[in-house]
Amino acid sequence: VMERLKLVLQYxxxxxxxxxxxxxxxxxxxxxxxxxxxxFNCPCLPQYNKLYSLGVMIVPPIxxxxxxxxxxxxxxxxxxxxxxxxxxxxxxxxxxKYLFSAMIQRALLAPMVWILVTLLDGKIFICAxxxxxxxxxxSGLDVLKIMAKVPCKEDVIFRNSSFRxxxxxxxxxxxxxxxxxxxLFLIVLGALGRLIKPCFDDHATxxxxxxxxNYLDVExxxxxxxxxxxxxxxxxxxxxxxxEDVREDSLRLPHPVFFSKFREEWDDEEEExxxxxxKQEQVDQLLNKWYYSKPELDVSRIAYRPRPCxxxxxxxxxxxxxxx
Amino acid sequence: MDKFRxxxxxxxxxxxSFMNGICGIMALASAQMYSAFEFSCPCMPEYNYTxxxxxxxxxxxxxxxxxxxxxxxxxxxxxxxxxxxxxxxxDPTILRYMFCSITQRSLIAPAVWVSVTLMDxxxxxxxxxxxxxxxxxxxxxxxxxxxxxxxxxxxxRIPCKDxxxxxxxxxxxxxxxxxxxxxxxxxxxxxxxxTAFLIRAIRxxxxxxxxxxxxxxxxxxxxxxxxFDETCKEHAKSFAKVCxxxxxxxxxxxxxxxxxxxxxHDSDNEDEDAWKSDEEKLLGIRAQDDMNKVLWxxxxxxxxxxxxxxxxxxxxxxxxxxxxNGEVNGFVKSHTHDVEKKEWxxxxxxx
Numbered sequence: 001v002m003e004r005l006k007l008v009l010q011y012x013x014x015x016x017x018x019x020x021x022x023x024x025x026x027x028x029x030x031x032x033x034x035x036x037x038x039x040f041n042c043p044c045l046p047q048y049n050k051l052y053s054l055g056v057m058i059v060p061p062i063x064x065x066x067x068x069x070x071x072x073x074x075x076x077x078x079x080x081x082x083x084x085x086x087x088x089x090x091x092x093x094x095x096x097k098y099l100f101s102a103m104i105q106r107a108l109l110a111p112m113v114w115i116l117v118t119l120l121d122g123k124i125f126i127c128a129x130x131x132x133x134x135x136x137x138x139s140g141l142d143v144l145k146i147m148a149k150v151p152c153k154e155d156v157i158f159r160n161s162s163f164r165x166x167x168x169x170x171x172x173x174x175x176x177x178x179x180x181x182x183x184l185f186l187i188v189l190g191a192l193g194r195l196i197k198p199c200f201d202d203h204a205t206x207x208x209x210x211x212x213x214n215y216l217d218v219e220x221x222x223x224x225x226x227x228x229x230x231x232x233x234x235x236x237x238x239x240x241x242x243x244e245d246v247r248e249d250s251l252r253l254p255h256p257v258f259f260s261k262f263r264e265e266w267d268d269e270e271e272e273x274x275x276x277x278x279k280q281e282q283v284d285q286l287l288n289k290w291y292y293s294k295p296e297l298d299v300s301r302i303a304y305r306p307r308p309c310x311x312x313x314x315x316x317x318x319x320x321x322x323x324x
Numbered sequence: 325m326d327k328f329r330x331x332x333x334x335x336x337x338x339x340x341s342f343m344n345g346i347c348g349i350m351a352l353a354s355a356q357m358y359s360a361f362e363f364s365c366p367c368m369p370e371y372n373y374t375x376x377x378x379x380x381x382x383x384x385x386x387x388x389x390x391x392x393x394x395x396x397x398x399x400x401x402x403x404x405x406x407x408x409x410x411x412x413x414x415d416p417t418i419l420r421y422m423f424c425s426i427t428q429r430s431l432i433a434p435a436v437w438v439s440v441t442l443m444d445x446x447x448x449x450x451x452x453x454x455x456x457x458x459x460x461x462x463x464x465x466x467x468x469x470x471x472x473x474x475x476x477x478x479x480x481r482i483p484c485k486d487x488x489x490x491x492x493x494x495x496x497x498x499x500x501x502x503x504x505x506x507x508x509x510x511x512x513x514x515x516x517x518x519t520a521f522l523i524r525a526i527r528x529x530x531x532x533x534x535x536x537x538x539x540x541x542x543x544x545x546x547x548x549x550x551x552f553d554e555t556c557k558e559h560a561k562s563f564a565k566v567c568x569x570x571x572x573x574x575x576x577x578x579x580x581x582x583x584x585x586x587x588x589h590d591s592d593n594e595d596e597d598a599w600k601s602d603e604e605k606l607l608g609i610r611a612q613d614d615m616n617k618v619l620w621x622x623x624x625x626x627x628x629x630x631x632x633x634x635x636x637x638x639x640x641x642x643x644x645x646x647x648x649n650g651e652v653n654g655f656v657k658s659h660t661h662d663v664e665k666k667e668w669x670x671x672x673x674x675x
Contacts, residue, residue: 039443039445041499041503041506042499042503043499043500043503044496044499045460045496048500048503052503052506052507055507056506056510059510059511059513059514060510062514063510063513063514063517066517066520067517069521069525070517070520070521070524075524075525076524076528079525079528079529080532083528083529084532152495152499227540227543228543231540231543231544231547232547232551234544235544235548235550235551235552236551236555238548238551239548239551239552240555243555243559273558273559273562274559274562274563274566274631277559277563278563278566278630278631279629279630279631280628280629280630283559283563283629287556290552291407292407292408293408293410293411294410294411294412295410295411295412296412297412
């Protein structure tokens with residue numbers, strides 16, 4: 001099972017579009033979970049019912065929309081590509097448009113899921129529109145205030161009341177109908193879009209746009225990775241250069257390669273590790289200097305220092321092997 | 325598998341991704357703590373407000389400080405801020421960037437606590453039940469005859485189920501306050517998300533080039549610190565090894581070390597290598613008395629922290645050079661019968 005999971009993860013991480021799709025789906029699931037864990041609390045007062053319900057139906061989708069834009073990697077890529085100066089690389093507005101539309105489509109999924117779930121569940125509609133129901137359709141009580149209390153099961157007026165249940169069913173039925181029709185509309189729209197798009201769009205340009213937008217994403221990731229590796233190398237060289245600077249003599253000629261045959265193997269390695277710091281006072285001075293006077297950010301000396309290069313020639317002068 | 329390992333290493337090396345993970349864990353811990361916490365309103369007019377608002381505001385402050393404590397970058401930031409300038413100039417934008425990123429990550433767990441508390445509504449109910457206008461909830465006949473203090477006490481008992489008799493009034497009032505509390509919660513969430521959106525999505529419009537520079541150098545500072553610690557550790561290891569080696573040599577005496585050194589030149593028989601390495605590891609200590617002396621001296625008279633620079637001593641090097649040059653030629657001659665090779669050591673500098 002673990003192997004399969006790893007394969008799935010690897011597949012998703014290989015393609016940047018797949019990663020965005022995965023995150024988008026996770027956000028939709030989070031939206032559903034948020035709805036089920038949210039304790040919907042209808043105020044059951046005529047002035048506030050509608051306000052509260054519409055608020056709960058509209059504000060969370062806005063939040064989820066912004067969240068969807070935030071967690072999408074393509075947002076940064078798109079903004080970079082849009083705002084960058086031209087420099088040596090010409091700008092392609094089609095790529096920016098593609099990235100923008102992809103980002104908006106993905107960001108719209110979680111809000112849509114929330115709205116659909118609220119409609120299919122029906123609680124919010126009942127809360128909002130119970131005051132609008134014509135009570136004469138149902139047998140029972142008829143005061144407006146009482147209509148407002150319909151969503152509240154615990155109210156004494158409605159304990160075990162069939163009137164309340166009837167009105168709830170009526171409003172919930174409307175709510176679910178609206179929910180299903182919106183879902184159907186969206187699916188038909190998506191299907192039509194998929195089918196008709198090839199007639200209008202130039203597929204070749206589309207392939208190019210998709211390639212280059214993926215390329216931008218990969219390029220940015222690789223740049224970040226290279227910077228990280230470079231920083232690591234830079235830091236290592238800077239530290240070693242600092243160690244070597246603390247000794248008295250500044251430049252040490254390294255031992256030619258054949259000397260090491262006549263020493264213990266570990267001797268030479270240890271010498272390398274010591275970087276010439278062999279006394280307690282030197283170590284103390286080094287540690288002190290690291291705090292009080294950090295070295296400048298320049299590793300040219302150690303990056304370009306002379307190395308021994310061995311050249312083997314036979315007695316005729318012909319080169320057999322050379323390090324150069 | 326290798327790709328995963330590389331990715332894990334990359335995540336580890338990239339401090340930001342690691343910190344994101346910690347941040348997420350703290351947010352979950354915050355939500356879990358709220359659900360595990362048993363809220364019990366005091367239901368007294370003097371203490372309700374303090375308890376309700378205190379529970380809303382004090383745990384977030386605690387989580388915020390905890391975020392600072394758990395973040396490794398805080399000590400890096402403090403170090404970079406406090407260090408003397410020395411040969412390296414200080415860049416205030418880097419300090420600002422590090423501080424901003426630490427603060428942003430630390431703000432998530434408090435935000436989660438505040439949102440969950442507001443959505444649940446209990447703390448608002450506890451804090452504001454005494455401010456309710458009871459008339460709009462139904463029969464206000466209950467409180468007509470009461471004095472001010474009695475009215476306050478009556479209202480203060482609303483959050484407590486067991487102490488309040490009028491169930492419908494309590495239900496209506498708590499629904500009302502909970503509704504306001506949830507509205508506040510959604511507004512807070514909306515504001516925070518919108519602010520984060522502005523910062524994340526709109527920032528590239530302004531300072532992208534400078535931002536890349538700051539990001540690189542702040543990450544570099546962190547890595548440099550780690551590299552320095554690693555190099556110090558390696559150095560300490562080598563220092564200790566050579567120090568102990570020299571200590572053994574000193575104590576076993578010059579004769580034995582000369583004997584060992586001499587025998588190295590004579591034999592080039594590879595079969596004896598395995599046996600020889602064990603011989604060498606004895607470092608000249610072959611008797612019980614000698615070993616006891618070594619151990620005793622290690623405690624009573626530790627060697628100074630100053631290694632002899634054997635290989636860089638000028639005269640010794642010259643002497644060894646002569647020896648070794650001769651040996652090199654001899655060595656080469658004895659092994660390569662067909663071609664006589666001349667060795668040249670040429671020094672090139674990479675320019």
